[in-house]
Every structure is written in structure tokens, then in C-alpha cells.
Amino acid sequence: MNDAVLPAALQQAVSAQGVLLPVILCGGAGTRLWPVSREQHPKPFMQLADGQSLLQKTFARAAALPGVEQVLTVTNRELLFKTKDEYARVNPNGLPTAYILEPYGRNTAPALAAAALWAEQHVGADATLLVLAADHLITRPEAFAQATAEARVLAEAGNMVTFGIRPTAPETGYGYIEADGHRVLRFVEKPPLELAAEYLASGRYLWNSGMFCLRVDTVLRELAQHAPSVLESLHDCLGASPQIEGAGQMQVELQAETFRYAPDISIDYALMENSRNVAVVPCDIGWSDIGSWTALSELQTADDQGNRVHGEALMHDVHDCYVQSPQRVVGLVGVRDLIVVDTPDAVLVADRRHAQDVRQITAQLKANGHEAYRLHREVHRPWGTYTVLEEGAQFKIKRIVVKPKRALSLQMHHHRSEHWIVVSGTARVVNGEQSMLVRTNESTYIPAGIRHRLENPGILDLVMIEVQSGAYLGEDDIVRFEDAYGRH
Known part of the structure; x- marks a missing residue:
């Protein structure tokens, strides 16, 4: 296909279809690109050289497709506010967003089931889901749009469609799809190098991208047939989970008690390898899953000695x-x-x-209980960030940035006291029975055991230095009495 214009027949077929709902699966363990990625800052949030994160690129690419009226994201509860912040920078027109929040990871099939059940209720059974991983890079957006249009036509005919990437090298880190045109012959696990070279030479094999296009009614039917336990568990979980709607956003926080019954299984294993209604769109869209530091480094041009900096x-x-x-x-x-x-x-x-x-x-690191597997020194919170500058025996110094019109919870610490020094901006502070404004170059002292709250009433970031002292300085020494972000 020509990258610039869709064929007329394909244009007509796509325009006759219903709503396209991108479903962005955002998560990850933050292990393959450590130390930049961490459990609470996984690969989708990594910034590339142009300053955009992989998640931002995924959202912008999906939002630009024809027929998209909103974007649904399935992510971990702890990543919600970080995700919203990322979207805000690339969503100037305020495209509506919805979120399904998992209490913990259960692989991609439960995420798809939750998305399909939600879409059936809120968008319609005839809507088409475009399932995208938040941490993939696609450098040819026009080719991606054309591949998506082709996939929508196949999905409208009742197929579950996957995107097959035309291979350029005998990669051993990807699964493969043996295909004859749009027909999938079989899925193949990650092969050894010699077999991968044979696949490349044959011309019959594609890399399995892990992206899918399918109608809501199709995926629900296929789940009922091939993975009923996945569908039933998510149906029960959604029924028990609270939904919040307002200001162009909707979110569903999956109830942890019922979500734990969802099988831990991928879309490929649960559906694609079992169904007879699977099609593939072979494409060349400049795709990479950036699965290692080697893959990331290859995005940069090397110097004469082969170095990339x-x-x-x-x-x-x-x-x-x-x-x-x-x-x-x-x-x-x-x-x-x-x-x-x-x-x-x-x-x-x-x-x-x-x-x-x-x-x-x-x-x-995880086995040793070291926080470096989970968090950076700069930690993101719904209200802003804090950065640990220095710590030692019975003291810790933090730089705190509170976003405009945001506030921390009303809280108390048993084992530590805190000194707050305002560097820039104005803080509204609740300190026991007192409420006061603390301005630039002013400070206040919060004794242990006293209820307190920090708020930024201004329109610019509030920047502070916090000095903690006490016998125990762990982040779990906190009792929350009121919290706008649903934390306990």
C-alpha cells in the first residue's frame, strides 16, 4: 500500500464502520530496562530522545485514527495519576479518556476481557477494539493507520486480527506467525537463532507484535468459547467494582477480592492460538517493542567507532x-x-x-528488599513529586514539588517530625488546630503525632525542602485521615 493515501475501497469500508476504541495496556515490571525503568516507573513512562514517553506516543498515535471518540486505558491503580499526567501533555483537545484500574497484574487476557465487557456496556457490542501495548515504538504512523484500516475490515467480518511485522533480521526475542496472506497458519514460540534464520529466509513468517483489532461481540463470543473462566471472573469483578465518571473521564477500580480469581494468561494463549477466526495484517510500520538496552540503543545513530551516547x-x-x-x-x-x-x-x-x-x-534487588527495584530517587505522587536528596541515621532530606491546586492527604506520622522550608511558591499548611500560609523563605515545624496537611493554593508549582528526623523514617509510617486520591 501507498503510505500516503488509503485505497478508495478501503476508505469506504472504514467510513461505514462504527466506533474505533483504542485500548492501551499500560504496565510492566520495569525489569528489562533497569535502572531507568522501575516497578513504579515501567517502560511506557521512559522518555525517548525527543522528550516524549512511549506511552505518550501510543496515545497520540491512537487518538489520531479516524473513528476514535475516546481512549480506554487498562493500567495498575498505582500508575493512574502518572498516566493522566502523561496524557495531559499530548491531549490538548481533551479527547475523553477512560481507565480500568487493576489492583495487580493478571496478564493481557483478563485486561482484554475487562475492556470488552466495559465497551459492551458503554460503547456498544458493534464497536471495534484496537488493543495496543503502551511500550511499543512505531516510527511510521501513516503505515500504522493503513494497517489499522485493513485490520478493521477483517475484524468487521468476524475475525480476531493481529498485526504481523515483516521481519528484517533473525530475531530470537520475538514470537512468530506463519501466514499465507491474511490467513494465520500457526503461532510459533521464540525460536533459536538457526530456526529464526530459516523463518526469515522462507518469507512465510512475521513477527508477532502483540497488537490486536477485534469487535466487542467477537471477542466476547470467543472468550466464552475458549476462555470462559477469564470472561466469568471479569464479569463478576466488574459487577463488584465501583465506577466514577466526570470531567471527560471515567474510571473503574477493579475490586481486588474478586480480581484475584482471574486466570493469569495472555491473549495469545487464551484466544489467538485456539480460535479458528484469526487473521493477520502483514505490515511494515517501523515497529519495535524495545525489549532491551541493545534495542533502545539502536534508535540512535552510531559514531565512527560504533558508540552511541x-x-x-x-x-x-x-x-x-x-x-x-x-x-x-x-x-x-x-x-x-x-x-x-x-x-x-x-x-x-x-x-x-x-x-x-x-x-x-x-x-x-527485589529478593534483598532494596527499594531500587521499585522506585527512583524521584518518586511521583498524585499531587506532584518528592526526591530524596540525602539520608542517614535518623534523618532524611527531601525536595517536594506540589502541583498547582493539589494537596497531600490529611495525615499523621508516629515516629518522625518534619521541618518544611518553602523554596518557591506559597503553601497552605494545616498543623494540628492551626491553618496558615507559609511563603517563600518561611518555614514551619510538624511534630510527630500531629495531624497535618500540605496544599498548593497557587497557579505555579510549590517547591519545598522537607527535613525528617526520628527513630523510623519509612514511607509506611503514615496514617491518612482524608485523601482526595482514594488511598488508604
Whole structure:
């Protein structure tokens, strides 16, 4: 197909269809691209060189498609406000958004079932779902739009459609689809290198992108036939889950008690490999799932020595290395084939050939109870961010940024007291029975055991320094009495 214009017959077929509902699956463990990605800052939130995150690119790409009237996102409850912030920067026209919030991960089939059941109720059984991973990169949006239009025609005929990427190399990190035109012959697991080379040479195989296009009534019918336990568990869960609607947004917070009965299974295993109504759209859309530091590094142009640098690095006799260090200077001498990633609280040094093994480090951190697997030094909250500047025996210093018109919960700490110093902006502070304004260069003291709240009443960010002191400074030493964000 020509990248610029849809064929007339395809244009006519798409215009005759109903609503297209993009469903963005946003989550991840934050293991493969550690230390930049973490459990509470997974790959979709990573910024690329142009300043946009993968999640923002996914939203903008989906919102630009014809027939889209809103976007539905399935994500973890803890990532809701971070996701909303990301969308706000690329949604100037206020396209309505809806959210299905999972208490914990249960793979992609339960997420799809929840989306289909929600869409049946709120959009209609004849709507078409375009299921997209939030952490994929697509560099040819016009080709993607054409592939989506083709997929919608196939979906309208009752097919569950997947997007097959024409392979450019014998990749062993992807699943494959053997296809004859639009007909899927079989799905193949990630092959060894020799078999992947045979697949590439045959011309019959496509990379399995993990993106899907299917009508709501089709996917519900197929779930009932091939994965009834998934459908039944999510039907019960949605029935027990509260829904909140307003200001162009809707959200459903899945009840944890019933959600735990949902089987942990992927869309491929639950449906695509079992159904007889599966089609594929072969396409060349500039797709990558950026599944390792090697894949991410290849987005940049190499210098004459094969090195790629994001940030500042000084090199002597260095070849075929990738360095990401946006905040500090990194020096390399006499090395090759290394990945070096520097963040404020962690550094990764890896052989390029072992880029897929980075997850072993996060597994060790998690086993040891180290917070670096879960959080950055800068931590995002619904009201803004805090950054740990320094900590030691019985003290911790934080930089706190509160967004305009946002407030922290009314809370109390058992084991620590806090000094707050306003750097810029004006804070409204509740300190016990008192309510006061604290302006730039002013401070206040919060004793342990006292109810308190911090609020930014202004139109600019409130920036503060917080000095904590006490016998225990853990983030779990908090009792919330009132909270606008539904936290307990």
C-alpha cells in the first residue's frame, strides 16, 4: 500500500464502520530496562530522545485514527495519576479518556476481557477494539493507520486480527506467525537463532507484535468459547467494582477480592492460538517493542567507532558501546561492547551480549528488599513529586514539588517530625488546630503525632525542602485521615 493515501475501497469500508476504541495496556515490571525503568516507573513512562514517553506516543498515535471518540486505558491503580499526567501533555483537545484500574497484574487476557465487557456496556457490542501495548515504538504512523484500516475490515467480518511485522533480521526475542496472506497458519514460540534464520529466509513468517483489532461481540463470543473462566471472573469483578465518571473521564477500580480469581494468561494463549477466526495484517510500520538496552540503543545513530551516547561521555579507545548519562559525566577507557546507564541512585554496566539478563539484577534487588527495584530517587505522587536528596541515621532530606491546586492527604506520622522550608511558591499548611500560609523563605515545624496537611493554593508549582528526623523514617509510617486520591 501507498503510505500516503488509503485505497478508495478501503476508505469506504472504514467510513461505514462504527466506533474505533483504542485500548492501551499500560504496565510492566520495569525489569528489562533497569535502572531507568522501575516497578513504579515501567517502560511506557521512559522518555525517548525527543522528550516524549512511549506511552505518550501510543496515545497520540491512537487518538489520531479516524473513528476514535475516546481512549480506554487498562493500567495498575498505582500508575493512574502518572498516566493522566502523561496524557495531559499530548491531549490538548481533551479527547475523553477512560481507565480500568487493576489492583495487580493478571496478564493481557483478563485486561482484554475487562475492556470488552466495559465497551459492551458503554460503547456498544458493534464497536471495534484496537488493543495496543503502551511500550511499543512505531516510527511510521501513516503505515500504522493503513494497517489499522485493513485490520478493521477483517475484524468487521468476524475475525480476531493481529498485526504481523515483516521481519528484517533473525530475531530470537520475538514470537512468530506463519501466514499465507491474511490467513494465520500457526503461532510459533521464540525460536533459536538457526530456526529464526530459516523463518526469515522462507518469507512465510512475521513477527508477532502483540497488537490486536477485534469487535466487542467477537471477542466476547470467543472468550466464552475458549476462555470462559477469564470472561466469568471479569464479569463478576466488574459487577463488584465501583465506577466514577466526570470531567471527560471515567474510571473503574477493579475490586481486588474478586480480581484475584482471574486466570493469569495472555491473549495469545487464551484466544489467538485456539480460535479458528484469526487473521493477520502483514505490515511494515517501523515497529519495535524495545525489549532491551541493545534495542533502545539502536534508535540512535552510531559514531565512527560504533558508540552511541545519550548525555555526556568522554571516551578513549572505546568501541561499540552505549552510554546513557544525562546528569553526570561518564568516562570510558579501553573497552568495547558495553552498556553503561547512569541514574542518580543506580548504575548499570553490562556486556551488550547479555542485555536480556538485566532482569537478573532487579530480581536480586527485589529478593534483598532494596527499594531500587521499585522506585527512583524521584518518586511521583498524585499531587506532584518528592526526591530524596540525602539520608542517614535518623534523618532524611527531601525536595517536594506540589502541583498547582493539589494537596497531600490529611495525615499523621508516629515516629518522625518534619521541618518544611518553602523554596518557591506559597503553601497552605494545616498543623494540628492551626491553618496558615507559609511563603517563600518561611518555614514551619510538624511534630510527630500531629495531624497535618500540605496544599498548593497557587497557579505555579510549590517547591519545598522537607527535613525528617526520628527513630523510623519509612514511607509506611503514615496514617491518612482524608485523601482526595482514594488511598488508604
